[in-house]
Structures are given as C-alpha cells and as structure tokens.
Amino acid sequence: MKAPLHDQLTMAELVARWPSAGPVLAGRGMACVGCSMARFETVAEAATAYGFRAEELLGDVQRATQHRSRRSSS
Amino acid sequence: MVRPEAGILAGVPLFRGLDADALEVVARDARLVRAAAGRTFFREGEPARFFYVVRLGQVKFTQISAEGHEVIHRVIGPGEPFGGVAALSEKAAYPVTARALDPSEAHAWDGPKVTALMHRYPTIAINAARMVADRLHELQRQHHQLMTERVERRIARALLRLADHAGRRVEGGVEIDFPLSRQDLAQMTGTTLFTVSRTLSGWQEAGLISTARRKVVIRQPHRLVRIAEDLLA
Numbered sequence: 001m002k003a004p005l006h007d008q009l010t011m012a013e014l015v016a017r018w019p020s021a022g023p024v025l026a027g028r029g030m031a032c033v034g035c036s037m038a039r040f041e042t043v044a045e046a047a048t049a050y051g052f053r054a055e056e057l058l059g060d061v062q063r064a065t066q067h068r069s070r071r072s073s074s
Numbered sequence: 075m076v077r078p079e080a081g082i083l084a085g086v087p088l089f090r091g092l093d094a095d096a097l098e099v100v101a102r103d104a105r106l107v108r109a110a111a112g113r114t115f116f117r118e119g120e121p122a123r124f125f126y127v128v129r130l131g132q133v134k135f136t137q138i139s140a141e142g143h144e145v146i147h148r149v150i151g152p153g154e155p156f157g158g159v160a161a162l163s164e165k166a167a168y169p170v171t172a173r174a175l176d177p178s179e180a181h182a183w184d185g186p187k188v189t190a191l192m193h194r195y196p197t198i199a200i201n202a203a204r205m206v207a208d209r210l211h212e213l214q215r216q217h218h219q220l221m222t223e224r225v226e227r228r229i230a231r232a233l234l235r236l237a238d239h240a241g242r243r244v245e246g247g248v249e250i251d252f253p254l255s256r257q258d259l260a261q262m263t264g265t266t267l268f269t270v271s272r273t274l275s276g277w278q279e280a281g282l283i284s285t286a287r288r289k290v291v292i293r294q295p296h297r298l299v300r301i302a303e304d305l306l307a
Contacts, residue, residue, distance in 0.1 A: 029307045036238035037295035040248045049296030050307055 004044075006054035011046045012039040020064035028052060028060075082153045086127055087205060088161060091197045100191055104181035109133075109174035115157070118171045122160035124182040128152050131178025135170040149175065156180075161188040162202055228263045229273050230302035233283070237292055246284075246293055253288035 011032045015021045025032050030050050032038050038046075047054040080097040083089050089100060107126065109115050115126060118137055128150055135147040135156070147170060150156060159166040164185060183191070192199040233250070240251045260270045274290075277283045282298055284291045292298055299305065 031299065031303055031305055031307075035299060036234045036241075037248065037292075037299055040237075040241060040243050041295055046296070049294075 004054075006043040006047065006058060009043050010039050011035070011037075011041050011043060014043055014061065018061050018065050020068050021061045024057070024060045024064050028057070082127065082129070085153050086155045088125075088155060088158065088198060088201050090201055092195060096195050096197075099194070100183075101181075103187050103191065104183055107180050107182045109178050109180075111174055111176050111178075113174055115172040115174070115178075115180060116168045118169065119167050122157060122163065122166045122168050122185075124157055124184050125155065125161035125188055126157045126172075126180040126182050127155045129179045129181055132175040133178055133180070134173050134175050136173065137170045157182075158205070160185050162206060225263070225265055225269055226273055226301055227304060228265070229259060229270060230298050232259060232262050233290060233292065234298060234302050236290075241292075244291060246291060248292045248295060250290045250292075254290050255288060 011025075015025070015033055015038070022033050028050065030046065030052075032041075032046055041049070043057065044054045047057050080094055080101060083097050083100055084092070089097065092100065104127075106129070107115065107124070109131075115133065116122075116124070129152060132149055132151050133156060134149045136144050137147060139145045156172055157168060159168065161183070188198070192202070236250045236254065237248050241248045242251050243249075256270045256274060257267055259274075260267045263270070274283065274285060277298075278285060280297075282292070282294045284293055300307070
C-alpha cells in the first residue's frame with residue numbers, strides 16, 4: 001500500500017508544487033519556507049514538529065489552492 | 075505640608091534601618107506630588123529628577139519595547155517606591171513611564187535632597203549600594219545567559235548551513251555528508267573548541283544531533299532550527 005501524501009512529500013516539494021502553501025505555512029507560524037531543512041523534512045514530520053495535524057495542513061493548502069485558481073479564472 | 079506616616083517610609087528599601095527620628099527628617103524633606111488618573115509622574119527617557127514613594131492610588135509602569143509595543147511592567151500602590159534611579163544617579167533618565175491609574179499622590183525627593191540625606195544618614199547610602207549591587211548581579215546573570223544563547227544560535231546556524239549544502243537524508247535524520255571536527259566548527263563560528271564541545275555534547279544528550287565517525291547527523295531538525303532562528307514555535 002502506498003504511503004500517505006504527507007509521508008511522501010517534503011515541505012520543499014509541497015511549496016514548490018503548490019505555491020499557495022507558502023502563505024498557509026506562514027499563517028500557522030511555520031518557518032518552513034526558505035528553511036534549509038525543508039527539503040529533508042516530510043509534511044508529516046514538519047507538522048508534528050509544530051504541533052499540527054498533517055491532514056489539516058494539507059486540507060488548508062488544498063483549499064487555498066482551489067480558492068486561488070477560482071479567483072484567477074474569474 | 076502633609077507628613078508621610080513614618081511607617082510607610084520604614085518599609086521602603088532605601089530607608090531600611092533608619093530610626094523614627096531619622097525617618098521624621100526624611101519625611102520632612104519630601105514634597106507632595108499629585109497626578110490625576112491617566113496623567114504621568116514622568117515619562118520614559120526624561121531626566122530622572124525625583125525619587126518617589128506612593129502615598130495614595132496606583133501607579134502603572136510602561137516601557138516601549140524593541141518591537142515598538144508598549145509593555146506594562148508592573149503596578150504599585152501606597153508605600154512602594156519608584157523613580158529610584160534619581161536617587162542613585164546624577165545623570166540618568168527614567169527607563170519607564172509612570173502613569174497614575176486612579177487619582178494618585180506621591181512623596182518626592184529630588185536627587186540633591188537624597189544625596190544630602192545620604193551624607194546625614196550613611197545607612198541610606200549603604201542601602202543604595204546594596205540595591206545597585208543586587209541589580210548588577212542579576213543583570214550579569216541575564217547577560218551571561220544571553221551570550222550563551224547567541225553562541226548556541228551561531229553554532230546551530232552553521233550546522234544548518236552545512237546541511238543545506240552537503241546534507242543527505244539518512245535513517246534517523248539528516249547527515250552532513252563530510253567529516254566535520256569540533257575544531258572546524260569552532261573556527262567557522264568564531265568560538266572556542268571548549269564552547270563547541272560543550273554545546274554539541276549538550277545537544278547530543280538532548281537528542282538533537284548525533285556525532286559518529288566525525289559525521290554530524292541532525293536528528294531533530296526542527297529543534298535545531300528553533301535554536302538557530304530563535305523561534306517561538
């Protein structure tokens with residue numbers, strides 16, 4: 001069985017593929033954007049370190065991405 | 075002229091140990107200063123002219139922080155002293171703003187009056203010296219702690235920079251993929267071998283890093299980042 005997304009994806013990959021993640025992370029007080037450890041830490045590991053649930057974090061990123069694409073297509 | 079109850083003055087650290095006659099002389103030299111609710115006795119940065127003891131009401135002390143916020147330090151009431159820097163120094167400025175929360179009154183002595191009282195009652199001068207010594211001791215302790223934190227931050231930042239450049243994911247963490255001696259780190263961070271050794275040993279014991287065969291593995295990246303970037307989270 002494939003590992004869940006938050007275990008596969010590093011924080012750096014998350015921000016690179018979903019640019020909306022940047023403001024979401026900053027809003028939660030996470031220093032991941034530009035952090036030297038971002039390319040090594042998975043979303044799960046970083047979320048745990050900051051005391052958040054990875055699923056919630058990814059959910060926020062998904063919503064922020066959808067909101068952004070809705071705005072730009074209107 | 076209102077005479078402060080000698081009892082109030084006996085409780086003020088600067089006047090500790092004075093007998094009733096001496097306290098009466100000290101009391102006689104005071105002037106009474108009033109401040110309506112919301113008005114200030116003095117503002118941060120103003121030349122410190124008077125030493126005060128609250129007679130009535132409540133006084134709040136605030137200071138503008140490095141980030142530009144007004145920080146409330148404390149609130150005091152009757153019998154408590156403030157503006158002590160005026161009693162201890164000739165050319166100091168008040169480090170805080172003193173604002174009356176309700177209609178307040180305070181007894182005040184200007185610097186020259188306090189100096190004259192010190193000449194007359196050396197106990198006052200001895201009390202002042204002890205208060206300054208205690209304060210200095212506390213500041214030295216805080217300064218030492220701050221300097222230690224600064225050095226740790228430099229070492230943490232150096233490790234993270236190295237990991238950014240030459241890091242690889244391994245079992246248990248992120249390895250800096252070349253041999254790194256404590257001496258190397260000491261030179262990179264402008265500290266001594268002793269300081270680096272002490273710091274790394276502490277981090278190793280706390281599980282942040284491990285050092286085996288001269289390769290540093292960052293085992294808890296976030297904790298190291300928290301030190302390096304002085305994060306709150």
